[in-house]
Each structure stands twice: as structure tokens, then as C-alpha cells.
Amino acid sequence: MGDTRSSAAVITPQTAAASHDAAPRPAPPSSTERDAHRRRAARKRSAKNWSLFLLFAGPNIALILTFIYYPLIRNMEFSLLNWRLGSPRATPIGLDNYIRFFTSPSGLEVWRITGIFTAGAVVGSMILGLLIALVLNKKIPGRTFARTAVFSPYVLSGVGVALVWDFIFDPNRGALMHILAVFGIDSPAWKLDADWNLVMVIIVYVWKNLGYCAVVFLAGLQSIPRDLIEAAMIDRAGAVRRFFSITLPLLTPTVFFLFVTNIIFSMTQAFDILRIMTPTGHGTNTIIFEIYLQSFGQYQRAGYSAAIAVVLFFTLFVITAIQLRYVERRVHY
């Protein structure tokens, strides 16, 4: 940019005149004088650039600092307090909140539920997404429409989706009960049993998320050179063999990418489904739901909730850092 600016100054009359105004040159200046001039001009230009920069980017930066960075630090402060939301009194208790989250039975239960939910959500949506992508990768007419339709749940309101599925899972009137009955299967106690509750929200999350995986897998599949597949076909490798020896190895970057993003998504984005389908978190209090329930639910344990939020942040930070440093560099898209 610096170069373009000076070349412009030479060519156009207005800017050339302006630059003369800024730095009127006496006949042959000594080298130190010229340096001083240059420095002053540079400082002036940099001050002007900074004010422009702040005019353009300042509001956004201020908002990010106020509503993302400041709360991040405030949260760490809260996490060291024994403090109920709305109460004026708060006593410092050191790392007790963290210790409780990592050792108490209720804290460990949150970890267990988060682990199962994340594993189920990630594995479920990735396997189904891959299967759909493999089918959509066939050259058959209408696949563009199918791709769009499969992706669509991903953009729909989680609250709306959860309401629909809540009805479908209803033990007395739900469509699923009738469908399972056709196959002679008794509906499990979806809403009464805590474990089935968890299975239920995983199914809904996978339904909403698998289109995303399918589209990303499809892009990965389409970047695989056709000649490799064709060569394997000439060698009479079967479809299964072709998949495991050619497609899957070449797809590893996509698999890695989806694996990491899906872990992050499933840990943060499932809140609306959980809140609507299991309002009080019966067997479904994953880490994100627990943060909400502890501070804004019935308990109002703001300090404890803040500690969980800090743990969540660092967990996600580590996952993202691994992705950026390791995955992005080693595998190429």
C-alpha cells in the first residue's frame, strides 16, 4: 500500500501538490534534516491512518472488547466466588467451585452426560452425513435438490425443531410411537427415563446437524481426482475396497475438520433443543445446559456457573488450538 500511495503522489497533480504542502523541500537538505522530515511526515501519516482505522474498525473492536473479552475475564473473577445471582454478598472461596465441578458426583455427572452427548452427536451425524454424501456424490439427476433439502434443517430454529420432535416423541400421541408399533417395537419411555431422554436429544441433534456434515463431506468427495477412482475400477476393485483404500484416506482432512468442528458445535449449540425437550435437564444437563441451569435456573449459583463456563472456554480453546496448529498444517484441503 505504501508504494501505491507514493506512485499516486507522483502522477496526479492534486496529490502531488498536497505532498508538497506537507513537506516543502528546501534546495539540497542535509541527510539528517531529510530524515527528520521523513519521520515527521510518517508520524503524521500514521496518526491519520490510525484515526481512519479507528473510525472504520473501532466500533466493532469496542463491542468485541466489551461483550467478549471483558466478560471472559469477569467470568474468571466470578468463578472464584461463592455467590448467588442477585445477592449482594459474595465471598471469595478460591478454587472451590472448580474442585467441586471436577470431583462432586453432580459435577462428574455433567461430564458423563456431556461425553455421551458429544460422542453420540459427533459420531451419529458424521457417519450418516458421510453415507448421504456418498450417495449424493453419484451422478444422478436431482442430486442438487436433494443436497439442498438435506442441508435445510441446519438453518432452522432449534426451538421450532425441538417443539416438532417433542411432539413426535410424545409417548401417547407421538408419530414415532405409531411408526415403531408398525414394526412391532414398543416405544421406550423417551421422556421418563433419564437415559432415553439423552438418546432422544441426541437423535434430534443428529437430525438437525447431519446435513452440515453431508455437505462438507460432499465437497471433500468432489475434490478427490476421478482418475484415481477410475484406475481402481479398471483394476476391478469393488466399491467397498475403493472406499476404504482410496476415498477414505483422501478424505481424512475433511474427517478431521468435521470431527473438531462437530465437537465444538455439539458442546455449544444444542442448548435450545435441550431446554425445550427437557426443560429441567432430566439426564440431559450437558455442560452448556448446566451453565444456564446453575446461574439462571433454580439454583442461582452464579459463582459455580461461572467456573463451569471458564472450564468450557478453555476446553474449546484447547480443541481449536490443536486444530489450528496440528490439523490445518498437516493435512491440506
Add this chain to the structure above:
Amino acid sequence: MSHEPTTAPRPGSGTNAPASLTSSGRPIPPARAEWRKAFQPRNLADTMLAGYLPILVALLVIVLPLVWMLSSSFKPLNEIVTLSPSLLPQDPTAANYETVADRVPLLRLLRNSVIVTAVGGFVKVLLAVTTAYALVFINVRGKNIIFLGILVALMVPAEVSMLPNYMTISALGGVNTLWGIILPGLGTAFGTFLMRQHFKALPIELFEAAELDGAGHLRKLWQIAVPVSTPAIATVALVTIVNEWNSFLWPLIITDRVDTMTLPVGLNLLRSIEDTTSSYGILMAGAVLVIVPMLIIFAALQRYIVAGLTQGAVK
């Protein structure tokens, strides 16, 4: 890169050559070639069993819940509580929508959602464009560090900041206000990131030419960067609109009065006061109202939305 091996058919794989060439020898359009190839007797079974059958199953699983929602929202109560439900309403009625409007101020919720989405979306796109422009085209020291700070902010989920943000907004008097819903989400790391990547790829000559004409940064932004970037801006705008419309956790926390709630929060309220089987028709009517608008936007402009939401995956 060619769509099909139209020329020089390999010995032993003589299935495609005749189908892909017209009698005059000109190649026929790829879409039609594909169509013919897929439905050749030889490929028909494969097309049906390995292609259409699984797609059909997938589409049914995706579409049926939405059809069920739509149809249930028009069902009278006796068709909801029946033991043998049918997919389509026998006796369609709009009563459920009237009841929703009766229980919660529906138009008010819709209005709030539209305002939050429109204002939030507009400001975020504006900030994303100006910030990205500054990061790419204005020369200041340390702007890479600022960009790094924005990248890290991208990794912080809003949920982590919600408790302190609740304190900040309530101290400012923003509880139960629309600006209280909008303000904390306005800073946009995602949009900035997307727009920056786009601006970096623009040909520098465009801007040099404008500089020769003496254009300042404001003119370069509005008369060059923005006009040539409409697809990227559309992507950011649509993804932002989808996110703002669907946003739930923060509006849930910051509003407890129904007249300032957005649609998803109002539906959560409806869900908690209508917790019986007989209210499913009403709840489905609510679900239609929050789902269908985004479904329409997505159907019309899916290319941009998919591009934005899968950004980073597909390079």
C-alpha cells in the same frame, strides 16, 4: 475435469460413447448425458437401489417431521389426541393459530423478532465490512495483532460470556428491552473474518486506479469494495440473519416479559404454559411461525447460506 469421458471410449467400457454423442457428433449437454447414462438399462438398477432409494429415505427422514408439523398445526383438537393419527388433517382449521395469538401476543413476538433480526443483521454486516476494510486496506502498525484478537474472539462462544453480559446489560437498564437483546451480539468476529478473506483476494489494481483519481478510503470502500463484493456481503448478511432469527439463549435470559420477547423465547414460554398433549396443535402452529420464514429464505438463497456456514471447510 471434463464431465464425462465423451471422446475416445475405452475398450471394454463401451457404455457411454454412443449415449454422449448426438448423431451429428456434437457433444450433448452434460446434464442430459448424465440423465441418459443414469437411466440406461445397464445402470438403472444401480441408479435406483444405490442412488434414489437411499436419497428417498434420507429425504423422508428430513421432510416428514416438517410435514407433520405443518399438518398438525392445521388439525383440530380431536385429530391431535386421536389414537390413529393421519398424516394430513381431515378437517383443516386455523384455530390453532388463533389460539397461539390468544395465549401470547403473537404479532408482537413476530415484530420483535423481525426488528432484532433486521437491526442486528444490518449493523453486523456494516461493522464486518468496515472492520475488514480497515484490516486489509488501511496501513497501521499492529493490525495483525488486532486481527488475531478478533480471531480468538471467534472461538469464544457467546454462552461463556452470558453471566457478565447479563450484569452489564441489566446495569445499563437493558433487561426487557430490544436493544438489550441486540447490543451484546453486535460485535462480529465471524463477519469480519469472512469479509477480510474476501477483500484480501480482490485485485489491488481496482484500488490503485481509484487512488489515481484521488479517492479516499471512504470512497474506495463504498464505490469499489462494496459493489464488487455483493456475493460475499450477501453471504455474511444471510448467515447473520439466520443466526439472529434463531438466537435463543441470550434473549431467554434478558427478557422475562412477553411483550419484549422474540419468537423463540415466546415459544419456550408457550411450551411451559401449554404442557399437555392437547396443546400440540398450538405448539406446532408456533413452530411453523419460527421455522417457515428461514425455510423460505434458505430455499431461495441457499447457495450463499451454505457457502457461509461451511466456510473454512471447503477451500
